Amino acid sequence: MNKIMLKTLTAIFVLGSAFNLFAAESNSITIKGSTTVLPIAQRTAEEFMKKNSSINISVQGGGSSVGITSIIDGTTDIADSSRPIKDKELDKAVSMGVSPKANVVAMDGIAVIVNPSNTINNMTKQQISNIYIGKTSNWSNLGGSSGKIVVISRDNASGTFEGFTEKALDKQRTRPDALSQASNQAVVQTVSSTPGAIGYIGLGYISDKVKSVTVNGVECTKETVLSGEYLLARPLFMYTNGRPKGVVKDYLDFVLSAEGQSLIEKEGYVGLK
Amino acid sequence: MKKITIENRAIKCAILCCIAVLFVNLSFSKQVFAGEVDILVQKLVEKGVLTPGEAQQIVTETKEEAKLQMAKGDSPSLPKWVQNTKLKGDFRLRYQWQKRDTGTTAKATDRDRMRIRYRLGLETKPNDQFTIDAGIATGSGDPRSTNVTIENAFGHPSIRLDYAYAKYSPYSWATLCGGMFKNPIWMADDLLWDSDINPGGVAAQLNQQAYPSVELFANTGFFVLDEASGYNADPVMWTVQPGFSWDVTNTINFKGSFNYYGFNGLKGKELDHRSSPETNTMASDPRGGYLYKYDSYGATAELGFKEPFGTEGIFAQIPYMGAFGDYIHNPDPSDNRDGWLIGGKIGSKKVSNKKDWQVKYMYRKLERDAWLDIFPDSDFYGGATDVKGFEVLFEYGLFDNVIFTVDYYHSQRLSGDPRKENLFQTDVTFKF
Numbered sequence: 001m002n003k004i005m006l007k008t009l010t011a012i013f014v015l016g017s018a019f020n021l022f023a024a025e026s027n028s029i030t031i032k033g034s035t036t037v038l039p040i041a042q043r044t045a046e047e048f049m050k051k052n053s054s055i056n057i058s059v060q061g062g063g064s065s066v067g068i069t070s071i072i073d074g075t076t077d078i079a080d081s082s083r084p085i086k087d088k089e090l091d092k093a094v095s096m097g098v099s100p101k102a103n104v105v106a107m108d109g110i111a112v113i114v115n116p117s118n119t120i121n122n123m124t125k126q127q128i129s130n131i132y133i134g135k136t137s138n139w140s141n142l143g144g145s146s147g148k149i150v151v152i153s154r155d156n157a158s159g160t161f162e163g164f165t166e167k168a169l170d171k172q173r174t175r176p177d178a179l180s181q182a183s184n185q186a187v188v189q190t191v192s193s194t195p196g197a198i199g200y201i202g203l204g205y206i207s208d209k210v211k212s213v214t215v216n217g218v219e220c221t222k223e224t225v226l227s228g229e230y231l232l233a234r235p236l237f238m239y240t241n242g243r244p245k246g247v248v249k250d251y252l253d254f255v256l257s258a259e260g261q262s263l264i265e266k267e268g269y270v271g272l273k
Numbered sequence: 274m275k276k277i278t279i280e281n282r283a284i285k286c287a288i289l290c291c292i293a294v295l296f297v298n299l300s301f302s303k304q305v306f307a308g309e310v311d312i313l314v315q316k317l318v319e320k321g322v323l324t325p326g327e328a329q330q331i332v333t334e335t336k337e338e339a340k341l342q343m344a345k346g347d348s349p350s351l352p353k354w355v356q357n358t359k360l361k362g363d364f365r366l367r368y369q370w371q372k373r374d375t376g377t378t379a380k381a382t383d384r385d386r387m388r389i390r391y392r393l394g395l396e397t398k399p400n401d402q403f404t405i406d407a408g409i410a411t412g413s414g415d416p417r418s419t420n421v422t423i424e425n426a427f428g429h430p431s432i433r434l435d436y437a438y439a440k441y442s443p444y445s446w447a448t449l450c451g452g453m454f455k456n457p458i459w460m461a462d463d464l465l466w467d468s469d470i471n472p473g474g475v476a477a478q479l480n481q482q483a484y485p486s487v488e489l490f491a492n493t494g495f496f497v498l499d500e501a502s503g504y505n506a507d508p509v510m511w512t513v514q515p516g517f518s519w520d521v522t523n524t525i526n527f528k529g530s531f532n533y534y535g536f537n538g539l540k541g542k543e544l545d546h547r548s549s550p551e552t553n554t555m556a557s558d559p560r561g562g563y564l565y566k567y568d569s570y571g572a573t574a575e576l577g578f579k580e581p582f583g584t585e586g587i588f589a590q591i592p593y594m595g596a597f598g599d600y601i602h603n604p605d606p607s608d609n610r611d612g613w614l615i616g617g618k619i620g621s622k623k624v625s626n627k628k629d630w631q632v633k634y635m636y637r638k639l640e641r642d643a644w645l646d647i648f649p650d651s652d653f654y655g656g657a658t659d660v661k662g663f664e665v666l667f668e669y670g671l672f673d674n675v676i677f678t679v680d681y682y683h684s685q686r687l688s689g690d691p692r693k694e695n696l697f698q699t700d701v702t703f704k705f
Binding site: 032058060062066074085087093095097099100101102103104226237271272 | 324325326327329330333334336337338340341344345359398442445480482485488523
């Protein structure tokens with residue numbers, strides 16, 4: 001038996017050494033997840049790498065669910081998420097020995113946008129909900145010009161979709177004929193080119209191409225988001241497995257520093273400082 | 274009011290820690306509510322101690338921390354090892370119908386049975402790096418079956434120790450196991466390994482993210498097959514399985530591995546719990562035992578597509594589609610030495626929640642001496658080699674963790690009289 005045991009231990013040693021080579025190169029950080037948090041991660045990662053040339057940061061999107069799944073299965077160091085982790089995900093994480101630590105890096109508002117040609121300037125939460133669950137289908141029902149409402153939504157892997165469903169729709173299902181888009185930019189593009197369209201995007205993506213309507217009379221701005229006055233506001237997260245350590249901690253410290261927060265503001269999000 | 278600016282991070286950290294501790298403690302109290310923490314933080318904002326952003330950060334992070342502690346079941350009143358212990362298991366109720374041709378006249382016999390399976394596991398973590406996991410299950414000593422048939426005028430079935438092992442995780446990329454443990458070999462199907470088999474010995478599992486989209490893994494193990502008198506005489510096997518998982522795109526994943534199995538002390542011996550019928554070639558000399566060595570190599574692969582038909586339209590409800598395959602080759606015999614399986618599945622990637630569903634089809638051919646007849650799926654022609662045929666499986670989530678399954682096997686012998694077998698199983702499995 002001892003010869004075979006020796007072969008096995010040798011195989012374990014050789015494979016372990018090979019894997020350790022990869023592990024030794026741990027001056028790299030992998031970030032995956034929310035497309036809403038993606039610009040924050042990209043911008044801060046670029047600046048962090050400029051200051052720390054030996055550290056390599058890989059940033060990928062995919063949606064909040066993808067990020068959280070990845071932190072649970074150990075394939076990312078940081079999970080970007082535009083929603084809090086769900087109880088089901090938390091249970092799965094704990095059962096696999098993972099402790100997802102929430103690190104809030106910024107705040108965001110979900111702005112409701114329409115085509116600039118639309119005369120509607122304000123909508124109530126109920127009106128928005130009625131449109132998205134399919135009870136209202138014409139702009140004339142809201143006091144606008146007659147025309148079919150083209151409902152633009154996000155794919156269900158998106159944290160923006162989750163946040164909007166929870167905060168604006170009280171978890172009711174989006175109408176099945178809503179056009180699902182994979183990113184904030186795609187929503188802006190579709191709404192800007194479709195006169196009867198309505199969509200929702202992160203605050204950072206508001207531009208002249210679309211009109212952001214007030215919700216219950218409150219505009220989506222940094223001040224209203226931080227004060228909690230704006231209804232569709234949410235924190236943005238970078239989850240880590242346990243308290244951040246090593247280069248991951250260094251990076252998150254940078255994100256939360258005055259410089260990092262300033263970069264976040266430049267991307268159009270709401271800084272915490 | 275004059276704003277107070279606190280630049281000292283230490284003081285802010287202290288405030289944060291106090292609030293976090295307060296919040297976590299309050300989470301376990303029925304008398305005090307989270308709203309009181311919000312009020313406290315709001316007061317600090319009004320006094321200018323915290324900015325509104327910092328207040329949002331503190332409140333959100335402490336709420337999330339409390340959720341995490343609740344999920345972990347952390348409670349100051351319980352010992353740490355109790356908090357780190359969990360029970361798990363399942364119960365399965367099965368109806369099985371089986372019909373196998375019995376001889377050259379091809380006359381078949383029917384058999385139907387009501388069977389149950391119960392498994393209970395206890396996993397505890399003495400510390401962050403070690404895990405002790407043990408489980409009991411219904412069944413006799415057969416490593417390939419935890420079923421018991423309801424029979425013998427309500428006779429009580431046996432319970433056995435199903436597995437017991439210690440796991441050591443010194444690094445995030447390495448896990449070492451010793452004892453009788455869940456099979457460390459990754460398999461896309463059960464061509465070679467019945468899922469009830471829990472090998473005994475030592476094993477190591479390594480995995481490392483080589484690139485953002487590529488994860489490398491390697492599984493290796495040293496398994497004891499029997500214990501006999503004499504130092505070098507014990508039949509043992511060792512295995513190495515290097516492989517990788519590649520996210521080709523956000524929706525396409527490929528996972529593949531090379532598998533090598535080496536044996537020692539096997540030739541000339543015969544192991545327990547062989548298939549029914551026994552199919553490996555045995556030596557005709559008086560000493561008997563296996564005629565061939567079973568040092569084998571092969572490969573396993575699975576290609577998966579998430580939302581293969583997009584998120585809109587009639588097929589949008591299909592979340593996953595995959596194709597998989599397996600191959601094994603034993604170089605020792607001159608013929609009857611290959612085995613392979615191909616299959617496909619569509620539906621949910623895994624069926625565990627209400628309304629999850631999956632349909633799976635597999636076709637396999639496993640020649641007589643391609644692999645030992647003590648390992649393959651015992652439901653496919655009694656776990657024998659020298660067989661071919663197909664399996665169709667449908668699973669549906671009746672409720673969360675309550676799964677309905679219909680499984681049909683059609684198989685036959687490769688050599689001699691085909692002696693076809695049809696096996697139909699319908700199960701309801703309750704997982705906890």
